[in-house]
Amino acid sequence: MNIEKNIEQILEDIEKYSPNPSAVKLLAVTKYVDTDTIQKLFDCGIKNIGENKGQVIRDKAKYFAEKKIDDICWHFIGSLQSNKIKYISEYISLIHSVNKISLAREIDKKAKECGRIISILLEINISGEESKEGYSYENLLEDLPEYFELKNIEIKGLMTMAPLTDDENILRKVFAGLREKKDELNKKYFSYQSDGKILTELSMGMSNDYKIALEEGATIIRIGTKLFE
Numbered sequence: 001m002n003i004e005k006n007i008e009q010i011l012e013d014i015e016k017y018s019p020n021p022s023a024v025k026l027l028a029v030t031k032y033v034d035t036d037t038i039q040k041l042f043d044c045g046i047k048n049i050g051e052n053k054g055q056v057i058r059d060k061a062k063y064f065a066e067k068k069i070d071d072i073c074w075h076f077i078g079s080l081q082s083n084k085i086k087y088i089s090e091y092i093s094l095i096h097s098v099n100k101i102s103l104a105r106e107i108d109k110k111a112k113e114c115g116r117i118i119s120i121l122l123e124i125n126i127s128g129e130e131s132k133e134g135y136s137y138e139n140l141l142e143d144l145p146e147y148f149e150l151k152n153i154e155i156k157g158l159m160t161m162a163p164l165t166d167d168e169n170i171l172r173k174v175f176a177g178l179r180e181k182k183d184e185l186n187k188k189y190f191s192y193q194s195d196g197k198i199l200t201e202l203s204m205g206m207s208n209d210y211k212i213a214l215e216e217g218a219t220i221i222r223i224g225t226k227l228f229e
């Protein structure tokens with residue numbers, strides 16, 4: 001495992017494949033590794049760390065808070081249960097996987113209790129695979145007016161999981177599809193909001209497909225396996 005070299009490679013790829021490299025964040029997904037390895041990532045300059053389990057992220061975040069390392073941005077990327085929001089609400093930087101209005105309501109409530117605005121992404125199931133979580137675009141549109149009522153969350157952008165395939169055409173279609181949805185949502189809905197805030201983030205691309213995601217405009221790539229090989 002040569003973390004430093006792997007990071008360097010991915011940062012080079014961001015420069016090479018993204019049309020707008022300065023807008024891209026490398027999110028290190030650390031669900032496979034312990035706090036010593038997260039420390040190594042941090043020492044290599046990685047500040048954005050992603051986990052997919054409520055209790056695990058709480059314990060890891062606590063470990064670093066006790067070491068007075070307080071400039072890690074923690075991201076939640078998994079399927080989030082309402083009763084686990086309390087483990088992350090006080091410090092989470094971004095929740096990537098909001099795919100139900102009931103979940104958004106609970107996040108909003110917990111954010112209010114902490115006196116915070118919590119940033120979220122809306123998860124869309126672009127590929128339409130039944131096994132995948134995430135909104136269909138139609139269902140998202142139905143819920144959207146209620147999202148605009150929730151004042152303690154801020155919707156920063158969209159997230160998707162691509163299907164498990166090596167077929168570049170399928171992957172590209174999914175990533176381009178998410179970008180098109182973002183543009184459409186901004187044009188038809190977000191630009192009319194009183195705060196004028198539009199969607200800027202596209203969380204898409206993992207170890208096996210991040211280059212294509214970058215070409216299609218990803219602003220957050222979520223990388224686990226490739227960092228630790």
Ligand SMILES: *Cc1c(COP(=O)(O)O)cnc(C)c1O
Pocket residue numbers: 029031052077078161206207208222223224225226
């Ligand atoms: C595990 C995970 C990743 C990272 O996947 P790798 O293939 O290991 O890079 C990205 N996003 C989500 C939602 C994950 O659960």
